[in-house]
Amino acid sequence: MRDRAAPSRRIPEATVVRLPIYRRVLSELLAAEQATVHSEQLAELAGVGAAKVRKDLSLLGSFGTRGTGYDVGFLLSQIDRALGAGHDWPLVVVGIGHLGTALVNSEGFSTRGFRVLALFDADPSVVGTEVRGLRVQPVEQLGAMAPVDPSTIGVVATPAQAAQAVTDALVGVGVTAILNFAPQVLRVPPEVMLRHVDLSTELQVLSFFQLRRERGRALEGALERARPQ
Amino acid sequence: MRDRAAPSRRIPEATVVRLPIYRRVLSELLAAEQATVHSEQLAELAGVGAAKVRKDLSLLGSFGTRGTGYDVGFLLSQIDRALGAGHDWPLVVVGIGHLGTALVNSEGFSTRGFRVLALFDADPSVVGTEVRGLRVQPVEQLGAMAPVDPSTIGVVATPAQAAQAVTDALVGVGVTAILNFAPQVLRVPPEVMLRHVDLSTELQVLSFFQLRRERGRALEGALERARPQ
DNA sequence: TAGATTGTTAATCGATTAACAATC
DNA sequence: TAGATTGTTAATCGATTAACAATC
Numbered sequence: 001m002r003d004r005a006a007p008s009r010r011i012p013e014a015t016v017v018r019l020p021i022y023r024r025v026l027s028e029l030l031a032a033e034q035a036t037v038h039s040e041q042l043a044e045l046a047g048v049g050a051a052k053v054r055k056d057l058s059l060l061g062s063f064g065t066r067g068t069g070y071d072v073g074f075l076l077s078q079i080d081r082a083l084g085a086g087h088d089w090p091l092v093v094v095g096i097g098h099l100g101t102a103l104v105n106s107e108g109f110s111t112r113g114f115r116v117l118a119l120f121d122a123d124p125s126v127v128g129t130e131v132r133g134l135r136v137q138p139v140e141q142l143g144a145m146a147p148v149d150p151s152t153i154g155v156v157a158t159p160a161q162a163a164q165a166v167t168d169a170l171v172g173v174g175v176t177a178i179l180n181f182a183p184q185v186l187r188v189p190p191e192v193m194l195r196h197v198d199l200s201t202e203l204q205v206l207s208f209f210q211l212r213r214e215r216g217r218a219l220e221g222a223l224e225r226a227r228p229q
Numbered sequence: 230m231r232d233r234a235a236p237s238r239r240i241p242e243a244t245v246v247r248l249p250i251y252r253r254v255l256s257e258l259l260a261a262e263q264a265t266v267h268s269e270q271l272a273e274l275a276g277v278g279a280a281k282v283r284k285d286l287s288l289l290g291s292f293g294t295r296g297t298g299y300d301v302g303f304l305l306s307q308i309d310r311a312l313g314a315g316h317d318w319p320l321v322v323v324g325i326g327h328l329g330t331a332l333v334n335s336e337g338f339s340t341r342g343f344r345v346l347a348l349f350d351a352d353p354s355v356v357g358t359e360v361r362g363l364r365v366q367p368v369e370q371l372g373a374m375a376p377v378d379p380s381t382i383g384v385v386a387t388p389a390q391a392a393q394a395v396t397d398a399l400v401g402v403g404v405t406a407i408l409n410f411a412p413q414v415l416r417v418p419p420e421v422m423l424r425h426v427d428l429s430t431e432l433q434v435l436s437f438f439q440l441r442r443e444r445g446r447a448l449e450g451a452l453e454r455a456r457p458q
Numbered sequence: 459t460a461g462a463t464t465g466t467t468a469a470t471c472g473a474t475t476a477a478c479a480a481t482c
Numbered sequence: 483t484a485g486a487t488t489g490t491t492a493a494t495c496g497a498t499t500a501a502c503a504a505t506c
Contacts, residue, residue, distance in 0.1 A: 012472070012473070013434075014472085014473060014474090015473090016434055016437050016438075017430070017434055019433070019437070020427070020429070020430040020433045020434070021414060021430070024412065024413075024414065025414065038486085038487060038488085039487075039488075040487085045414065046414060047414050047415075047416075049474080049475070051474075051475055051476065051477090052473090052474065052475075054487090054488065054489065054490090055473090055474080055475085055489085055490085057488095057489090058488085058489050058490070062488085062489070064487075064488050064489080065481090065482060065487080065488075066480070066481045066482045066486075066487050066488040066489080067481070067482040067485075067486045067487050067488075068482065068486080068487070068488090069486090069487065069488080070488090082437070083433050083436065083437055083440075084436050084437060084439070084440035087436070087440060089432070089436045089439070091432075097331065098327040098328070098330045098331035098334065099327070099328070099331040101327045102326065102327035102328040102331060102428070103428050105327065106412075106428050106429050107388070107389065107412060107429070108412070108429060109429065112429065112432075112433065113436070114429075114432055114436075150439075150443070151436075151439050151443065153432065153435055153436065153439070159336065160336065176439070176442075177435045177436075177438070177439050179431055179432060179435055183253065183335075183336060183337070184253075185250060185253070185254065185274065185275060185276050187276075193435060193438055193439070195431055195434065195435055197426060197428070197431055198249070199331070199332050199335050199426070200249070200335050200336070200337060200338065200341065200343075201246070201249040201250070202408055202424055202426055203318070203320075203341075203343055203382065203408060204248070204249045204312050204341065205242075205245055205246055205249070205424065206382055206406045206408055206422060206424055207312065207313050207316070207318045207342070207343075207380075207382065207406075208245050208248070208311070208312055208313060209245075209406070209422055210313070210318070210379075210380050210382070210405070210406050210422070211312075211313035211316060213405075214379070214380065241496070241497070243496085243497060243498090244497090267462085267463060267464085268463075268464075269463085278498080278499070280498075280499055280500065280501090281497090281498065281499075283463090283464065283465065283466090284465085284466085284497090284498080284499085286464095286465090287464085287465050287466070291464085291465070293463075293464050293465080294463085294464075294505090294506060295462075295463050295464040295465080295504070295505045295506045296461075296462045296463050296464075296505070296506040297462080297463070297464090297506065298462090298463065298464080299464090
């Protein structure tokens with residue numbers, strides 16, 4: 001067995017997004033002491049197709065055994081490696097409302113290498129309180145914090161109107177990756193990576209498809225009535 | 230001017246996800262009393278390409294004027310129509326922790342037609358409290374609630390281990406669209422629409438790309454050292 | 459009319475899926 | 483060896499982008 005890890009080929013974003021899902025399923029299987037899994041079962045548990053599972057995994061390397069499947073523990077460790085487990089990922093979280101607090105308290109946060117470096121908020125009644133043992137600092141001090149390590153991830157969980165200024169400040173102290181929860185399109189320099197999660201957008205997407213379904217039903221009804229038996 | 234609305238062609242999901250972004254930009258332009266906008270500017274403000282904007286909008290209908298652009302108010306109203314504004318979207322939210330509370334308190338929630346129908350939680354210290362004027366009910370009563378309207382959207386914001394049971398109960402009372410925040414793959418009948426938002430997945434995706442960048446830098450450094458001037 | 463900008467077509471790119479030879 | 487299942491190829495599907503004719 002030699003050189004099973006894939007040469008670091010480009011891994012498509014669509015695949016990267018599924019890796020944490022496989023990771024979760026595998027860790028459940030590991031907890032249940034299942035030794036091996038085949039693509040069909042992993043696919044079923046992850047809610048995707050088996051061909052996609054094999055394709056995704058093959059991009060990381062050749063970790064399965066033909067005729068048998070994948071060793072659960074080994075595959076898990078390889079996905080962890082690809083996702084940078086073991087690495088330290090400092091987070092700077094701005095906006096310690098319900099959303100910011102939810103994020104900081106996420107399950108399995110620290111086991112995945114995420115470590116809260118600093119918390120900021122604009123609200124004087126929040127500043128000074130402790131979340132997960134860390135004191136919330138006034139947001140005005142964000143710009144004055146010591147330059148951060150390049151692997152640091154910034155989290156913007158402020159109201160929309162504060163988000164751009166906070167983002168600029170994060171970029172100013174050296175943050176190169178930002179997760180934005182504010183309902184606001186952010187401008188960042190091209191070298192800064194940005195992901196946007198918007199609760200209300202997700203609901204709007206769901207309601208769009210509900211609406212289409214409803215219109216479909218209405219149309220069916222009309223056809224039904226127009227073409228009586 | 231006749232028949233400007235597109236025949237209800239299939240609108241790709243990728244486009245649907247961008248509609249709320251255009252919507253937000255347009256409502257800002259409207260607030261700033263800008264009368265018209267062209268695809269180039271809308272693209273710039275939404276952080277996408279101009280061709281994509283025109284393509285997306287053309288799927289909804291032919292709402293622009295060649296040589297001039299789009300009327301801000303009219304385009305906004307058309308996007309609203311496509312997204313089902315004016316429609317009533319009842320929500321059943323299960324899990325009133327920080328995340329559930331953040332969602333229920335989202336800005337512009339009610340203006341978009343979302344209306345919280347019922348709140349449930351398993352924690353006795355949360356049950357009975359009021360969020361946005363609505364009393365939190367014990368989760369055991371979820372299964373016994375009156376069957377819901379087919380446009381109802383369920384929100385699962387519980388810990389992972391409770392998520393599947395809660396989902397089954399939601400489906401049981403007639404919910405056909407679910408937004409899942411629990412770090413858990415859910416099984417639903419094929420007719421139920423499901424979207425999954427996972428805070429920790431988002432961070433893992435960001436850290437994956439950070440890692441690749443780091444490895445890239447390391448490689449560059451190595452090449453630099455291997456090929457001295 | 460001249461200039462500007464849409465709406466659409468065609469070309470490109472990327473992701474998904476099916477099929478199957480390789481191989482345990 | 484026979485059966486099972488991977489890893490990969492090729493076909494398909496869908497989304498993005500560029501280009502430009504249509505038209506205000």
